[in-house]
Amino acid sequence: MCSVCGCHNEQSRLISIEQDILSKNNRYATINRDYLNERNIFCLNLVSSPGSGKTTLLCETIKALGHETPITVIEGDQQTSFDAERIRKTGVKAVQINTGKGCHLDGQMVGRAIDELKPESHSILFIENVGNLICPAAFDLGEAKKVVILSVTEGTDKPLKYPDMFHAADLMILNKTDLLPYVDFDIELCFQYALQVNPDIQILTLSATRGDGMKSWLNWIEQHRE
Amino acid sequence: MHELSLCEDMIDLLRERAKVDHYSQIKSIQIEIGKLSCVESYALIFAFSAAAKGSLAENATLKINEIPGQGWCDQCASEVTIEQRFDTCPHCDYYPLEIRQGDKMRIKYVEVI
Ligand SMILES: Nc1nc2c(ncn2[C@@H]2O[C@H](COP(=O)(O)OP(=O)(O)OP(=O)(O)O)[C@@H](O)[C@H]2O)c(=O)[nH]1
Ligand SMILES: [Zn+2]
Ligand SMILES: [Zn+2]
Ligand SMILES: [Zn+2]
Numbered sequence: 001m002c003s004v005c006g007c008h009n010e011q012s013r014l015i016s017i018e019q020d021i022l023s024k025n026n027r028y029a030t031i032n033r034d035y036l037n038e039r040n041i042f043c044l045n046l047v048s049s050p051g052s053g054k055t056t057l058l059c060e061t062i063k064a065l066g067h068e069t070p071i072t073v074i075e076g077d078q079q080t081s082f083d084a085e086r087i088r089k090t091g092v093k094a095v096q097i098n099t100g101k102g103c104h105l106d107g108q109m110v111g112r113a114i115d116e117l118k119p120e121s122h123s124i125l126f127i128e129n130v131g132n133l134i135c136p137a138a139f140d141l142g143e144a145k146k147v148v149i150l151s152v153t154e155g156t157d158k159p160l161k162y163p164d165m166f167h168a169a170d171l172m173i174l175n176k177t178d179l180l181p182y183v184d185f186d187i188e189l190c191f192q193y194a195l196q197v198n199p200d201i202q203i204l205t206l207s208a209t210r211g212d213g214m215k216s217w218l219n220w221i222e223q224h225r226e
Numbered sequence: 227m228h229e230l231s232l233c234e235d236m237i238d239l240l241r242e243r244a245k246v247d248h249y250s251q252i253k254s255i256q257i258e259i260g261k262l263s264c265v266e267s268y269a270l271i272f273a274f275s276a277a278a279k280g281s282l283a284e285n286a287t288l289k290i291n292e293i294p295g296q297g298w299c300d301q302c303a304s305e306v307t308i309e310q311r312f313d314t315c316p317h318c319d320y321y322p323l324e325i326r327q328g329d330k331m332r333i334k335y336v337e338v339i
Contacts, residue, residue: 012339015247017240021257021331024235103228134264135228163311164264197312199322 025139028107032114032142039121042225045143047165049158050131052151053175055083057208057217058126062090064218070123074113076105076130083128093117104135107142124221133162145224151176152185159193166197171204171220178207229269233277236333244282249338252286256335260328262295262311291334297323 020026036043046054055075062071073094075084084096095113097105110127119125127143129136148169150158153176159166166172172194174187187205194201204220206213240252259265267290274288295308301320308328314321 012253012337014335014337015243015249016335017243017333018335019239019243019333021232021236021239021333024239102231104231106231138228138264160312164262167311196314196321 022138025107028111029140029142032107032111035114036142041119041121041123041125043125043127043143045127045129045141045146046149047129047136047146048131048149049133049154052149053208054128054149055086057149057175058128059086059090060208060214062092064214070120072117072119072123072125074110074127076128078130099130103130103132104139105129105141106139110141133165137164137168145170147171147173149173149175152179152183156186156190157193159190159197163197166194166201169201171202174205175208177205177212178210229265229273230277232265233270233273237277237281237283239333240283240336250282251339252283252336253339254287254289254337255283255333256289258291258293258332258334260293260330262325262328263331265331267292293328295328296326298326299323
């Protein structure tokens with residue numbers, strides 16, 4: 001409509017679009033997923049708040065899996081490449097994605113990183129997402145499973161505060177259990193909250209630094225790789 | 227602030243559609259944002275003006291229609307309005323509710339020149 005007199009002379013027209021805003025990301029995620037599935041590469045997307053212990057857990061997992069299984073890692077971080085360097089020290093190939101101001105990894109970034117890494121068939125690809133419990137929930141990367149890592153220092157009610165992330169995750173790892181004697185954290189209640197948000201979520205407890213619970217985590221990986 | 231990358235994706239999608247639907251300038255965009263989609267409308271509008279700079283959507287207005295969350299309760303067989311994903315049934319306290327509406331973000335239509 002013309003803003004001067006309200007007539008319909010100006011040639012503006014309405015076009016029906018009907019498209020999900022996330023469809024662009026989802027297209028890239030599907031390409032990644034197909035690529036990974038064709039080669040039998042098991043991909044896990046690790047998400048958490050900053051500092052819950054993703055990199056520590058990854059390094060320990062890589063050491064524990066030894067050289068039986070080929071592993072590659074995509075590291076997401078806003079600024080630094082410290083985490084990628086920690087991973088490379090374990091001897092596996094890691095690609096760092098710096099998102100700058102971006103608060104999450106997206107399907108396109110991960111696609112580029114996969115091109116660079118060229119993970120071999122029958123391997124495991126770990127993605128360490130940007131430390132953030134909100135945005136990464138919305139972006140499918142093409143992974144097989146999402147693993148949310150929560151540490152006991154973050155408070156019992158985290159699953160209720162960030163329900164979308166716990167809803168999207170397949171597995172919740174409760175990390176830093178070695179600190180339980182020193183913090184006020186109610187494990188039972190936390191699990192109840194997580195199940196309230198996502199009745200299908202699986203739960204494991206772990207101490208990445210002390211090693212408690214590592215076995216169950218490694219078993220979980222083996223089971224889900226099939 | 228993933229609102230910014232959502233806006234960038236939205237403009238990319240509309241750029242692709244411009245070739246098919248033959249338009250060069252967008253006057254307004256009508257979108258639907260579900261209450262459960264974890265996106266803030268005001269942040270989206272703020273991010274949009276930044277993302278649209280120099281694109282075919284520069285100066286376009288973003289019209290947002292907020293879609294309330296709707297869930298289905300299996301226990302009392304009723305459709306209920308919910309504010310958050312983990313809400314329980316207001317009638318019988320049952321959970322989980324099956325999300326039926328309000329978790330999507332869609333571009334409905336554009337007004338173009
Ligand atoms: N006590 C204890 N500390 C841990 C454990 N796991 C990790 N930490 C410590 O927690 C801190 C953060 O660990 P990181 O592995 O860097 O955490 P992250 O999730 O990779 O952090 P960002 O990448 O910054 O989000 C380090 O000081 C670790 O040593 C644990 O099981 N117990
Ligand atoms: Zn890290
Ligand atoms: Zn964000
Ligand atoms: Zn009910």
